[in-house]
Amino acid sequence: MPNLQRPTLTQYLIEERRRYPQASGALNGLLLDVANACKVIARAVAFGRLVDHESGVAGGTNVQGEVQQALDVLSNQTFIDATQWSGNLAGMVSEEMAQPYAIPPQYARGKYLLVFDPLDGSSNIDVNVSVGSIFSVLRAPAAVVAGQRDVQAEDFLQPGSEQVAAGYAIYGPTTMLVLTVGNGVQGFTLEPGTGEFRLTHRNLQVPPEAQEFAINASNSRFWEAPIKRYVDECLQGSTGPRGKDFNMRWIASMVAEAHRILMRGGVFMYPRDTKDPTKPGRLRLLYEANPMAMIMTQAGASCSTGRAPMLEVVPEQLHQRIGVVFGARLEVQRIESYHNEPVNNQSHTPLFTTRGLFRD
Numbered sequence: 141m142p143n144l145q146r147p148t149l150t151q152y153l154i155e156e157r158r159r160y161p162q163a164s165g166a167l168n169g170l171l172l173d174v175a176n177a178c179k180v181i182a183r184a185v186a187f188g189r190l191v192d193h194e195s196g197v198a199g200g201t202n203v204q205g206e207v208q209q210a211l212d213v214l215s216n217q218t219f220i221d222a223t224q225w226s227g228n229l230a231g232m233v234s235e236e237m238a239q240p241y242a243i244p245p246q247y248a249r250g251k252y253l254l255v256f257d258p259l260d261g262s263s264n265i266d267v268n269v270s271v272g273s274i275f276s277v278l279r280a281p282a283a284v285v286a287g288q289r290d291v292q293a294e295d296f297l298q299p300g301s302e303q304v305a306a307g308y309a310i311y312g313p314t315t316m317l318v319l320t321v322g323n324g325v326q327g328f329t330l331e332p333g334t335g336e337f338r339l340t341h342r343n344l345q346v347p348p349e350a351q352e353f354a355i356n357a358s359n360s361r362f363w364e365a366p367i368k369r370y371v372d373e374c375l376q377g378s379t380g381p382r383g384k385d386f387n388m389r390w391i392a393s394m395v396a397e398a399h400r401i402l403m404r405g406g407v408f409m410y411p412r413d414t415k416d417p418t419k420p421g422r423l424r425l426l427y428e429a430n431p432m433a434m435i436m437t438q439a440g441a442s443c444s445t446g447r448a449p450m451l452e453v454v455p456e457q458l459h460q461r462i463g464v465v466f467g468a469r470l471e472v473q474r475i476e477s478y479h480n481e482p483v484n485n486q487s488h489t490p491l492f493t494t495r496g497l498f499r500d
C-alpha cells in the first residue's frame with residue numbers, strides 16, 4: 141500500500157505560502173493548474189500510439205522546423221486549457237507556438253507569465269523512454285497586468301535569475317513532479333489511485349562531484365576543444381588526469397537526464413558545437429535551459445552555457461538555443477574553467493591532441 145500520509149502538493153504549497161503573509165495565492169493556483177495539466181499529459185502519454193488514433197490531433201511542424209508529434213500538440217493545448225482561465229496568467233510562451241499566447245479577453249488577466257516545453261524528449265517517444273514537461277514562471281510587466289497593453293515577446297526575455305518558480309514533470313514508470321519555488325527542490329510522486337502528487341523527495345541535493353556524464357557522443361567531431369578535453373579526460377578514467385573511472389549515459393530526453401542527476405548525481409552536456417552554424421546549441425534557453433538552471437541551482441548544483449552561469453544570460457529571442465552544461469557543481473566549474481583558459485593552453489592532455497579518443 142502506498143503511504144498516503146505524505147503531504148500533497150497542495151499542502152506543501154500552502155505551507156510554503158505561509159512564509160510570505162502578503163502572498164495572494166496566485167502562484168499556488170497557477171502551479172496547481174500546471175500540475176493538473178501534467179496529470180492529463182501523463183494519462184495521454186500512457187496511452188501511447190492509441191492516442192494518435194483516437195484524438196484526431198495531427199502533428200505538423202513547429203516554429204523551429206521540427207516535426208511535431210500528435211502528443212506535442214495535445215500537450216501544448218492541455219497546458220493552455222488547464223491554466224488560461226484562472227486569472228493568474230498574463231501570457232504564455234511554448235516550444236510549440238511561434239508567438240506568445242495572450243490570455244483571451246473573456247478570462248481575467250493575472251500577474252504571471254508561463255513558459256513551457258509541453259513534451260520534452262518527444263522525438264524519441266516511439267521507443268517508450270521517459271519523457272516530460274518543463275515549465276517556468278516569470279512575472280509579467282505591470283503595464284500588462286494593468287491591462288494597458290497585451291503581452292509581447294520582449295516581456296518574456298528575462299534572465300533565468302528572474303524566475304519565480306520552475307519545474308518539470310517526468311512521465312516514466314512513475315509520474316513525478318519536481319518543483320522549486322525558490323526554497324530548495326522537492327519531488328512529488330503521482331499516486332495513481334487518488335491522483336494526488338505527494339511529497340516523496342524532500343530537498344533534493346546533487347553531490348558536487350560526479351562519476352557519470354551524459355553527452356551525445358555522435359556529435360564529438362563538432363565539439364569545441366574544451367568539451368573534447370573534458371570528455372577525453374573522463375574517458376581516460378583511473379589512468380588519466382581525473383584518476384577515477386566514469387560511467388556514460390545518454391537517454392536523449394533531457395528531463396530524464398536531469399532527473400537521473402537529481403536522484404544520483406552526474407553532469408549533463410549539450411554544448412554549443414559547430415554542427416550547424418545557425419544553431420548555437422540544441423536546447424532552448426527559455427523553456428529548457430532556464431528552468432533546469434533554477435532547479436539545479438536550488439539543488440546545490442550548477443548550470444552553465446559552458447562559459448558563464450545560465451541564469452545570467454539575457455535572452456534575445458523567444459526560441460533562442462544555447463549550449464547547456466548542468467549538474468555536479470565542481471564538474472560544471474571545471475568545464476567552465478576549460479572554456480575560459482587561453483586557447484593555446486587548452487590542449488595540454490597528450491591524448492587530446494595527438495591520439496584523442498574523439499579526434500576529428
Ligand code: AHG
Pocket residue numbers: 206235257259260261262263356392393394395410422
Ligand atoms: P524536444 O523533444 O522538446 O524537442 O527536446 C529534445 C531535446 C532533449 O530532450 C534531448 O536532450 C535532446 O533533444 C536530444 O538530442 P539528440 O537527438 O541530439 O540526442
Ligand code: MN
Pocket residue numbers: 257259260261428
Ligand atoms: Mn524539449
Ligand code: MN
Pocket residue numbers: 212235257258259260261262
Ligand atoms: Mn518539446
